[in-house]
Amino acid sequence: MEIHRIPVLRDNYIFLLHDPATATAAIVDPAIAPPVLAKLQELGATLTAIFNTHHHWDHVDGNEELEQAYPEVVIYGGVGDRGRIPGQQVFLEGGDRVFLGDQTFEVLFIPGHTRAHIAYVTPGHVFCGDTLFAGGCGRLREGTPAQMMASLEQLRQLPGETQVWCAHEYTQKNLEFALTVEPENVALQERYQGVIERRKNHESTIPTTIALEKATNPFLRWHEPAIQSAVNGTSDLQTFTRLRGLKDQF
Numbered sequence: 454m455e456i457h458r459i460p461v462l463r464d465n466y467i468f469l470l471h472d473p474a475t476a477t478a479a480i481v482d483p484a485i486a487p488p489v490l491a492k493l494q495e496l497g498a499t500l501t502a503i504f505n506t507h508h509h510w511d512h513v514d515g516n517e518e519l520e521q522a523y524p525e526v527v528i529y530g531g532v533g534d535r536g537r538i539p540g541q542q543v544f545l546e547g548g549d550r551v552f553l554g555d556q557t558f559e560v561l562f563i564p565g566h567t568r569a570h571i572a573y574v575t576p577g578h579v580f581c582g583d584t585l586f587a588g589g590c591g592r593l594r595e596g597t598p599a600q601m602m603a604s605l606e607q608l609r610q611l612p613g614e615t616q617v618w619c620a621h622e623y624t625q626k627n628l629e630f631a632l633t634v635e636p637e638n639v640a641l642q643e644r645y646q647g648v649i650e651r652r653k654n655h656e657s658t659i660p661t662t663i664a665l666e667k668a669t670n671p672f673l674r675w676h677e678p679a680i681q682s683a684v685n686g687t688s689d690l691q692t693f694t695r696l697r698g699l700k701d702q703f
Contacts, residue, residue: 464622472554477501479553481580483515505530506582507570508537516540533569565601566591587661588627590672598694613664624658634683641669
């Protein structure tokens with residue numbers, strides 16, 4: 454499977470998953486259709502699946518135009534997003550599986566950012582929408598801190614080498630916040646400097662890895678004494694809740 458990262462809008466990423474053996478492709482979170490159509494034409498691939506992680510417009514607004522171009526495409530999303538994702542035909546729950554060629558993707562139910570958010574996991578890769586970001590996590594639009602913590606814990610349990618394909622280029626700002634709550638974290642300091650250089654050169658910081666996030670992302674490090682002390686958290690949940698509140702104001 455080839456993964457093509459398509460930057461769109463101000464800071465969104467669409468991911469095109471290409472199976473050269475069958476000349477088919479799937480799209481994760483198509484905010485808009487034209488660059489996807491262009492890439493499909495370039496690859497000579499037929500779009501067979503749209504994997505939506507949640508219903509927000511900047512993840513689904515390309516669905517209908519893509520369906521018009523490829524009428525046989527199947528549009529997937531979470532069962533709780535019924536009526537909220539344009540063209541949705543399949544309603545997924547945690548533990549379900551979807552396919553592209555011989556590639557299998559397991560569905561994780563990861564609410565918090567929205568009530569019905571899901572992720573798609575295949576060995577070595579996770580497509581997690583707006584739940585886990587490089588250096589951060591999504592805002593709590595429809596869920597609770599406890600739900601988001603449980604969702605992030607699911608992602609945190611994936612193998613360290615798993616590549617994390619999140620849907621926005623937020624890394625620099627996220628790490629600036631992370632340094633305010635864990636300034637002595639050497640791995641975080643080094644990562645931040647590397648991100649500064651990459652962004653100066655207009656390079657993407659996505660994908661990241663689970664291992665890197667566990668070492669530098671405060672939203673996977675609520676158990677660390679330094680972070681708990683920085684936010685006066687007396688429990689993991691209180692620490693996470695205060696972290697999210699501080700980030701919302703950052």
